[in-house]
Amino acid sequence: MINLTNVALHDVLLVEDSLADVVLMQEAVQESMPHTRLSVAGHGVDALRFLRREASFEDAPRPDLILLDLNMPLKGGLEVLSDLRDDPELRSIPVLVLSTSDRREDVERAYDLGANTYLVKPRDLPGFFALMQQMNDYWFRSARLPQGNKW
Template sequence: MSEAGQHTPEPAQLLLVEDNPGDVRLTREAFKQGRIDNDLHTVSDGSDALDFLRQRGEYEDAPRPDLVLLDLNLPRKDGEEVLAELKDDPELQSIPVIVLTSSRAEEDIARSYELHANAYLTKPVDPDEFIETVRAFEKFWFSVVRLPPEDDDQ
């Protein structure tokens, strides 16, 4: 352990793919309250998510996310399509993807894991529980889990 305040790691780069403004606001609030320094980037549909990940168009300067939070119910391209394309791309497939959705359907859960989602979380309806869920997964993914290094030269 380094001395308090001496080591400041780079902020975690998170991409939230979510079309519900209320859920975006709650997620931002949860990360603001959390202990992990992060840059939370948001896009509201699947097409923009893939442009962000591939640094295309208006997202050409976007950072490579350390983690993607992906809703399944999205306009233009749904979450399953985004997940399938991301995990099929050798340059992007090592980025962990957490499905964060309101769906409790068994087929959505099974399909997400078939498409190589790293975790599946159901959004609680209660705002306080939603914030607790985000904070719990933040602690797990950034304090316990070792994420893949950014440069995956193959």
Template structure:
């Protein structure tokens, strides 16, 4: 099987997360995986949309291959960010994976109604979190063909 992004270089991942501990754990978990990637981090929903639309300080931001989106964010929550992405013709094909601590059925349902590509619950245990992130990398960066990966 072709290794998803290996032929075209590192994947760009946008992490939208306001908890510094979760940012650090996500970075460590991704670094422990076998895939090379570049993790870009923004800490709220407004900055996420600025990054994706290359506005302000994010004028030269790359288009991420996938977005990891927390739901509980300042200024604009994850549901609002996801709705804005899906309403924007230039962004709507962008894969968005909700990565949150919420296990509430209502949050899962709402995320899928807003067309999230997947919903991952952050485990409390750091080793389990690393396992979840490895699974994320294996699937999203190796198995799945993402938009813009060439023909």
């Protein structure tokens, strides 16, 4: 029997403007990463407000991991990534770019700005499930995250 009181809860912020992709991610996280609380910001401006606990996000949890789409209204993912890496309070949070773009320029720019990894979005639910399981295994079981990641 698993004692759930000893299982760590992980916070993930999904920055995504596509409602269809948000729903896919929610299902995939629920299935593949059951000890994960997924928060969603629909564009880059809200993502930064969430991370800085501004406006209606005063009680937002500090994420252990950020899943960042590139192509969004108001403030794109590359701009958000640049802002995160320039902010001493936020720069240690791992950022996984999750985009439909497989363009070399986007991949290189994301890494130049400090992305921890770049992933192309799967096209179906089984692909999202597999990706979430791989993320869970790597980021929450194998990798060591910065100790100061919780407020």
